[in-house]
Amino acid sequence: MDFKGLASGVFNLFLPADCKICGQVLEPLNFSYICENCWDRVKWLRMPHCSRCGKPFPASLASREVPSLLCAECRQNLSPFKKIFAPTLYEGVMKEAIHLLKYRRKKGIMKRLEKILKVYFFQTDLPFSKFDLVVPIPLHRKKLKERGFNQAELLARVIATHFGLKLVKNNLKRVKATKSQTSLSKKQRIENIKGAFQFRNKDKFRAKKILLVDDVYTTGTTVREAARVLKKAKVREAYVFTLARAS
Numbered sequence: 030m031d032f033k034g035l036a037s038g039v040f041n042l043f044l045p046a047d048c049k050i051c052g053q054v055l056e057p058l059n060f061s062y063i064c065e066n067c068w069d070r071v072k073w074l075r076m077p078h079c080s081r082c083g084k085p086f087p088a089s090l091a092s093r094e095v096p097s098l099l100c101a102e103c104r105q106n107l108s109p110f111k112k113i114f115a116p117t118l119y120e121g122v123m124k125e126a127i128h129l130l131k132y133r134r135k136k137g138i139m140k141r142l143e144k145i146l147k148v149y150f151f152q153t154d155l156p157f158s159k160f161d162l163v164v165p166i167p168l169h170r171k172k173l174k175e176r177g178f179n180q181a182e183l184l185a186r187v188i189a190t191h192f193g194l195k196l197v198k199n200n201l202k203r204v205k206a207t208k209s210q211t212s213l214s215k216k217q218r219i220e221n222i223k224g225a226f227q228f229r230n231k232d233k234f235r236a237k238k239i240l241l242v243d244d245v246y247t248t249g250t251t252v253r254e255a256a257r258v259l260k261k262a263k264v265r266e267a268y269v270f271t272l273a274r275a276s
Contacts (some may be wrong), residue, residue, distance in 0.1 A: 049135070050125050060137040062129060063122070068141055071126075072118040074274050079103055082249060083115045083274045109256035110241065110267045116149035119245050119273035127244055127273060131180055142272065143187050150191055160268070161237040163189040163196050166255055167203040167226070184272055185242035194240075200233045201226060201255065210251065218250040225251075226258040234262035246271040 048055055048064035055064055077086040079100035086098070117123045126142070129135040150157075165185035173179055182198055189196040205225040210218050228234060239259060243252055246269070256267040 049129055050122060061141040062135045062137055063126060063141070067122050070122045071145065072121060072123065074115050074118050078274075081108060081112050083113045083246065085118070085274070085276045109253055109260050110269050113246060113249075113252070113269040113271060113274070114153075114155065115246060115271045115274035116145060116153075117273045119247065119275040123273050127180075131176070131244070134177060136178065136183075139183050142184070146184070146187050146272070147191065157188065157192045157194070157240065159238060160192075160194055160240045162234070162239045163194050164201055164239055164241050164259075165196075165198055166241060166243040166251060167198070167201055169203040169206045169225075171206050172203075181243045184244060184270075188240070188242060188270060197233065200229050201258070202229060210247070215248045215250065218248055222250050222254045226255050228258060228262045231262045234259060234264050236263065236265050238266045239264050239268070241267060241269045243269070243271050245273050245275065247275040 046054060048067055049062045050067045051064060053064045053066065055062075059065075061068070074083060074085065077088075077098065078084055079086070079098065081099055081103045084100045084102075086100075119127070126138050130138045130142075163185045165179060165181035167181075168176065168179045179198075185196055185198070188194065203225055204227050205222075207221050207225050210221065213221055241252055241255055241259070246252065252269045252271070256269065259267045
């Protein structure tokens with residue numbers, strides 16, 4: 030008996046038949062809702078980019094040695110975090126994948142996102158082993174109940190497990206039920222997120238080197254506000270990891 034073929038048939042009864050992006054028939058046992066051809070089109074964040082916030086620069090700068098070049102915004106404003114780490118660009122397939130995860134609750138996508146993160150970990154010289162805590166950007170309790178999971182926590186768990194770090198998910202809390210940032214201007218985002226975060230116990234963060242984790246960095250208002258609150262808790266340093274960086 031062809032057990033492998035039988036298993037594939039059984040699994041396919043419970044899996045979507047077509048890729049959620051291009052409509053192509055999914056490969057057997059593909060739990061990610063997205064075909065391999067589409068995953069291969071994910072765009073990685075490459076140099077040159079801002080050494081603090083990761084904002085991509087024109088390709089014409091690629092031939093120059095600019096490891097510490099800052100974008101205009103980072104030059105003008107002091108940041109509550111030291112640096113962000115982002116493996117991919119928030120566009121195309123990655124943008125669609127994140128939307129499927131967050132808004133259509135397709136958690137099977139995390140299997141492939143975990144592979145992408147691990148490729149990034151192995152190919153990049155990261156200082157993650159030096160962090161004391163990994164802290165996901167929290168959802169408000171109403172949003173968490175509605176969605177059923179916090180995508181930032183799923184990503185933070187992958188990082189913490191891979192590097193053997195402590196995951197702290199309940200000490201930074203979201204106390205304000207903010208509107209979705211997606212359709213807001215930068216000014217509106219800043220006002221929307223102001224006062225959204227608080228910490229429960231300052232001593233858990235005091236003098237710690239912390240990696241904040243979120244899914245997407247667009248204008249940076251969310252992670253900046255969270256990092257600002259961590260500064261009030263007297264953290265030693267705050268860094269940021271996001272799965273994708275808007276260009």
